[in-house]
Amino acid sequence: MDHHEPSTTVLPTAGPATAGPVPAVRRRRPSRVPYALLAPSVAILLLALAYPLFWQVVTSMQQFGLAQQFGKPPTFVGLRNYVDLFTDPYLWTVVARSIAFCLVNAGVTVLVGVLVALLMKVVHTPVRIGVQVAMLLAWAMPVVASMTVWRWLFDYRHGVVNAALTALGLDFTGHSWLENPLSFFFVATVIVVWMSVPFVAFSAYAGLTQVPDEVLEAAALDGASGYKAFRWITLPMISPVLSIVLLLQIIWDLRVFAQIRLLQDAGGTPSETNLLGTYIYSLGVGSGDFGAASAVSIFVLVLTVALSWGYVRRLLRDEEDS
Amino acid sequence: MSTIAAARPAALRPPGRRRVRPGRLLASGVGVLVALAWAFPVYWMVDSSFMSSVRLQDGRVHLLPVNASWDNYASVWASGSFLPALRMSLAVTFLTLLVTLVFAFLAALAISRFRFRGRRGFILAVLLIQMLPAEGLFIAQYRLVGSLHLLNTVLGVSILYIAAVVPFTVWMLRGFVAGVPIELEEAAMVDGLSRTQAFVRITFPLLAPGLVASGVYAFLQAWNEFTVALVVLQSDASKTLPIWLRSFVQASASRDTDWGQVMAASSLIAVPVIVFFLFVQGRMTSGLVSGAVKG
Numbered sequence: 001m002d003h004h005e006p007s008t009t010v011l012p013t014a015g016p017a018t019a020g021p022v023p024a025v026r027r028r029r030p031s032r033v034p035y036a037l038l039a040p041s042v043a044i045l046l047l048a049l050a051y052p053l054f055w056q057v058v059t060s061m062q063q064f065g066l067a068q069q070f071g072k073p074p075t076f077v078g079l080r081n082y083v084d085l086f087t088d089p090y091l092w093t094v095v096a097r098s099i100a101f102c103l104v105n106a107g108v109t110v111l112v113g114v115l116v117a118l119l120m121k122v123v124h125t126p127v128r129i130g131v132q133v134a135m136l137l138a139w140a141m142p143v144v145a146s147m148t149v150w151r152w153l154f155d156y157r158h159g160v161v162n163a164a165l166t167a168l169g170l171d172f173t174g175h176s177w178l179e180n181p182l183s184f185f186f187v188a189t190v191i192v193v194w195m196s197v198p199f200v201a202f203s204a205y206a207g208l209t210q211v212p213d214e215v216l217e218a219a220a221l222d223g224a225s226g227y228k229a230f231r232w233i234t235l236p237m238i239s240p241v242l243s244i245v246l247l248l249q250i251i252w253d254l255r256v257f258a259q260i261r262l263l264q265d266a267g268g269t270p271s272e273t274n275l276l277g278t279y280i281y282s283l284g285v286g287s288g289d290f291g292a293a294s295a296v297s298i299f300v301l302v303l304t305v306a307l308s309w310g311y312v313r314r315l316l317r318d319e320e321d322s
Numbered sequence: 323m324s325t326i327a328a329a330r331p332a333a334l335r336p337p338g339r340r341r342v343r344p345g346r347l348l349a350s351g352v353g354v355l356v357a358l359a360w361a362f363p364v365y366w367m368v369d370s371s372f373m374s375s376v377r378l379q380d381g382r383v384h385l386l387p388v389n390a391s392w393d394n395y396a397s398v399w400a401s402g403s404f405l406p407a408l409r410m411s412l413a414v415t416f417l418t419l420l421v422t423l424v425f426a427f428l429a430a431l432a433i434s435r436f437r438f439r440g441r442r443g444f445i446l447a448v449l450l451i452q453m454l455p456a457e458g459l460f461i462a463q464y465r466l467v468g469s470l471h472l473l474n475t476v477l478g479v480s481i482l483y484i485a486a487v488v489p490f491t492v493w494m495l496r497g498f499v500a501g502v503p504i505e506l507e508e509a510a511m512v513d514g515l516s517r518t519q520a521f522v523r524i525t526f527p528l529l530a531p532g533l534v535a536s537g538v539y540a541f542l543q544a545w546n547e548f549t550v551a552l553v554v555l556q557s558d559a560s561k562t563l564p565i566w567l568r569s570f571v572q573a574s575a576s577r578d579t580d581w582g583q584v585m586a587a588s589s590l591i592a593v594p595v596i597v598f599f600l601f602v603q604g605r606m607t608s609g610l611v612s613g614a615v616k617g
Contacts, residue, residue, distance in 0.1 A: 037432035038444060040425040041488050048485030049451060052462030059462070116356060122346060123353040131353050133600075134360035140599035141364060142546040144564040145592040148571055149367045152581050158379045160366065167383075194360065255455035258548040265572060277457035277549075284461035285553060293461045300458040308453040315449050316442075 053301075060294035069288055081295040091279075091296070098254060098275045101185060105192050105256075106249035110242065112193060113200025118230075120205050132202075139198035147262040150191045154178070178267035185273070188263055192256060196249060203245050207238035247311050251304055257281070276300050367592065371395070371585040378581050394586035398570070404590065406559065407566035411545060413476045414562055418483040418544040423537055426488050427529075430495035435504070448489040456486065456549050464553045474560035479551060483544045491536045498532025499525075538602050545595065563591050 060081055062074040085091050116135070120128045138146075154161050156176040165172040178184045211234050219229045257277030264270050270282060276296065284293030370378060371394055372387040398404055433441055463482050464473075472478030502525050510520035548564045555565055570587045574580050 031436065031438070034432040034436035034438045034441070037428040037436075041429040041492065042444070044421075044425065044481065044485050044488060045447070045451065048463065048466070048481050049454070049459070052459050052466050055465060056459065056462040059465075119349060119353050119356060123350040124346070127350045127353040127357070130357040131360075134357040136600055136603060137364045137596060138360045140596040140603075141592050142564060142595055144546075144548055144567045145367070145588040146363070148567060148584060148588045149363045151571070152370065152585060153363060153366065155579075155581070158381075158581065160383055163381070163383050194363070198360075251453060251455075255457045257457045261552075262568065265568070265575075277455075280457060280461065281553075285464070290461060290465070297458045297461060300455060304453055304455055304458065305450065308450075312446070312449045312453065316446060 056294045056297055059290055060298050062291050064289075064291040064294075066288040068290070074291075077291070081291045085292060085295050085299075094274050094276060094279045101188070101256070101275060102250055102253040105189055105196070105253040106246060108189065109193050109196040109249050109253075110200055110246050113197045113245070114204045114242065116197060116201040117204035117208055120201070121208050135198035135201055138194055141195070143195070143258050144262065146191065146195060147259060150187070150194075151263070151266045154187055176267065178263060181268070181272040184263065184268045188256075188259055191263075192253065192259055195259075196252070200245050200249065203241055204238060207241035208234065211237045244311065247308065251308055254304065254307070255300065364592070364596070367585050367588050370581060371589045373582050375580045375582050394580075394582040395590070397580075397583050398587045398590060401570070403558075403561075403566060403570070404587075407561050407563050410476065410555075410560060411563040414480050414483065415541060415544040417476060417480040418487065419537055419540045421480070421484050422487045422491055422540045423533060425484070426491035426495055426536065427533070429488070429492045430499050433492070434496045434499040448492050451489040452493070460550055460553045463550065467554050474555055474557040479554050479562070480544075482550050482554065483547060486550070487540045487543050491540060494536045494539065495529075495532050498529050501532075502528045534602075542595070542599070567591055 059074070061076060061078055062068075063077045063080075064074045068074045116131065120131055123131070141149075153159055154177045156162065156174055161177075162172040162175055165175075177187050215233055216229055219233055224232070255277055256275060260273065260275050260278050261281065264273060264278065270278065274282065277300075280293050280296050280300070283289050283296060369384070369387055372390040372392075373384065374389065374391070374393065377384060377388050429444075432438075433445060467473050467478040467482065470478065472481070506524050506528075507517070507520045510524045511517060515523065546564060547562075548568075551562050551565050552568075555561055558569075561569065567587055571579075571584055574584050
């Protein structure tokens, strides 16, 4: 690590002395080694994340539209992009929609995930393995493939959902699920929950296996009902896992992009179904208004960092304790 | 606890563990339904991929393929765009995987084996970056890659993937490196190895599971990624598999969607990943857990 020297015996710092007592090898002296080790990672993070972030902050304060893409120098406009955005009722519609979508999805996902985990704990072993394999299948599916399959399931003419509902006596022949925004988001929720539950279920299940059986048996001997044992023993013990999982779900569901974008491909009016991710995409890549797109992006970043701050602080604390 | 103890002490039951409990049977029934619900879309994809569009549109639900054939796969293959996309995905994934592992490994070494000024700042940055949504940065990244003249190239998209994957990989590997006691290395050095040799012969082999686990993570991220690829890879020749699948679906939709072919295309992407995932998942989750838990 110190030199290119292939032979080892003569390195004075690291190699053991050829004779006499071995000096304690401690890395207490200030060294350039850690900085050299960090350099490649830091370089790529600066290039691909920090620089774009910086560009984005600058651009969010510029008039940067189609003309600027063809060489016209951008003009500094201060906070005008932000003012324009925040006074545009459409942004608030998208924000409200995104937050509602995110909270509903994160809530339903965590609830269903915990129920599935509890189920895995009580069922017979073969059934549990079946549930685990099914969850893994859904978890492993690439998101684009999942979206394509769900599009086929909900297809208005030949989809199996309409066929099944019609067979049950409801007339869903030719029903288009994506036309109405509310129904569009219902379908999106079904898909996102289907995709996200496996992660929650496995995390919660791992948490449940940490609850010692003896405690639950003791509670049962003391006459606690199943519900009470869950409420007063199991739940407090798995709540640290649950709070992290819930937070991660909220962050992930706030920035949901691929699912919405691909459902918009399938039908659904973009202006009525945009969430923050697809809105930024349509502003930037779609209409070339990079100034406005950057401003919304900064808004999303600030929102995300604010949401995740507590989680990061906690990880950092664990790191320092170790 | 006191509330429980006070609740109903009379409910003492003989602890016969092997009785058939109707509650558990009911739960198992529900469990079967849950398993079916989660597996069904994947099953339906594969099932449909073996049927002709005539069968798929005859208004009936075929839970098993009727007149199963590989025709749809043959048509997808014949469209000629699958192989280039596969090559592109392989190139991007392996470049990302390789560079990420090297970079992240070095950085993990730095933060778990050294105490230095700026260490805390780096760790904080690594944790915060994991939270940054691609959706909040892709416009700027698109401009960056454009100004480097790397739009529609393997290198251009890989740079963005590496930056996205490195932070979590550093975090994960850090746990593994910290899990190998420094005393092992020192003992080897007392026995006459140089520090480098001690590291290569003693520590490195012990890190193999960690490298595999983080490699799998980087692989899946790069292989399945959609958002950044959609923005940075816009030419037909440079599509990765997820982007290729989307265009395949779009093209098919413009002429009355052949769902059999579309499902064959989806299966081509999904089935290898699913098989790979089922194969490595035990190792990966244990890797994730020990990486996250060890300090």
